[in-house]
Amino acid sequence: MGWEWQALFRNYVEIEVEGKNREEFLNVALLQGLVFWDIIQSPGSKKFRAKIPVASFAQLRPVARRTRCRVRLLDKRGPLFWWRRLKSREMFLVGAVLFLLGLFLLSNFVWAVEVLPQGELMRVDPSRVKAVAAEAGLKPGTWKGKLDVRTLEHKILLKVPELAWVGVNFQGTRAHIKVVEKIFPSQDEMGSAPAHIIATKNGIISEILVLAGQARVSVGDTVRQGDILISGLILPLQEKPPGPEEQPKLPVLPRLVRAKGIVRARVWYEAEGTALREEIKEALTGQRSTALILRTPGREYVLKGSLEPPYSTFRQESRVMKAPTWRNFTLPVELIIVTYFETSVERRWLSQEEAINKAKQEALSTLRQGLPARSKVLSERVIRVTEEPGLVRVKVLLEAEEDIGQTINLKER
Known part of the structure; x- marks a missing residue:
């Protein structure tokens, strides 16, 4: 099997060896380090066929003379010989290259768009979803390379508020838009209405505790304001396809719940403080x-x-x-x-260090007043100092850990 794969990428020839001393021919050739594969000999025949590398063909002549066998060249194969044949048929070569290029280009375009509802009932008109997708750039004839799937899904959700989730994937030249519709609760059920927990600020997740719903982020992930942290849409886990003797399982549909949990993140705040170099005390x-x-x-x-x-x-x-x-x-x-x-x-001229420290404390005081009640300050540092005549400006960066989750009903998104 190894030689068969090797033969696809090496130049070799197919030979026929005839004579009474065929076994001696093979033994002598093998002792000299020559390699044969695909050796075929018909019963009762004084001939056998084999394949050898092109470079070894010239070394067969002294072996054939020594064993009194005759070697005949039957065929030449390999990239070198294919290329020589193709050079004599330039139009065929050009046509093949153009065909492969065209096939590659066409396979990178979207030629069909399908909407696949993930529930039993589809209240939203699929043609409406297709129209919104076309406005966002997904339509027949679109090159897949210029499509941003995340942006596309987000735009469809914005334009079709009846949808709770949208997933876009490609199978060959077909684009599949999978959608899950929202189930809106009545007014007396709004307290338990399906909801997401979204990020109120940019940050890096440091702790997540999911009580209800499905986590969309994990510790160490960077999130932006508005990102879903704990989803009220619980998607089924992907299972392995059933074996030939197993019964196929009924598909598990997504569920809508009211997400509950705590998501703490590292967030950063900036503020600027100023201090006069001349301090006046009364x-x-x-x-x-x-x-x-x-x-x-x-x-x-x-x-x-x-x-x-x-x-x-x-x-x-x-x-x-x-x-x-x-x-x-x-x-x-x-x-x-x-x-x-x-x-x-009383007038006193502050040193540079004293002025910087005073401006820093002013900036930190402003930042701390704006922090949520349960925020935990992790670090404080000066990121920029600007000196002006009689004045020092200091920009301070404060890192804190706090709960950035906010519950928002699916109907409001």
Whole structure:
């Protein structure tokens, strides 16, 4: 068998050996390292046929003379001889190449599109699915190489909301669109309506616990916002085809459930913080001054102190006291108490490290305020520092682990 396969790719000749010393001929040839295969000898005949490599044919002559046998060449076979024959028939060669090229090109086109429902009842018109597929690029005469199956399935689901699942595959030049329709629950059943759990954010899956439904991702997978994490559509497992003596099993249809589970993922947040290189601190000195002002309609009377603050730097607090009300009548008089607190201003030039750290803390504070309640911070790092005159900008990347799953009814997708 090995020589038969080898013969397909090697150049060899078929010979006929005639003489009384045929056995001696074979023995001498084999001792010299020559190889024969497909040796055929008819009963009662003084001849036998065999195949040998082309390079060994010239070495048979001294063997034939020594054993007094005659060697006759019957046929030449192999790529070298095929090529010589084809060169003399150029039009046949060109035609064969064009035929194979055409066959290859035609087999890479879609010539038929079929819609295969995966349920007992098909409420969606198959021609509608075909029309949507044609708009998305899948139609007879389309080159399969330019089709993105994932994008095609997504577009069909968007345009035909009655479908819960779409799968596109190719068998030769036929495109099969397998579809599963949604089963919409009544209003009182919406609490248990079929639903997916989808990703609310981009991330890398770190933990998944499926309580109901079928996981579409696993730990370590990268997901994008809107990807299905736990599907409410449970697809049957592919089983091996039954043997010749086994009874074929009834097909198991997909089931719709309300997906339940926990999907935690590593997510990343970015924020920018700024810090002035000059830090100004204001502190109270303990000195204060109070002014009492009586306000009436159209005028103000200073009873104590001054309207002008007595300090160059200060903080101000004001309190308004109105006259009591008597029988739904209020005197249009107010007493305003203004208190001025003296402050001292301290200026300090921050080092580059201090400014970067201050801007980083500002960015982290902003990020932490936006984190979900059960998020777990994994790491924090500065990814960019920009210096401007008197100012430092810092961009911070925070990595956290959190539950990114959101339940969404199939009817809403």
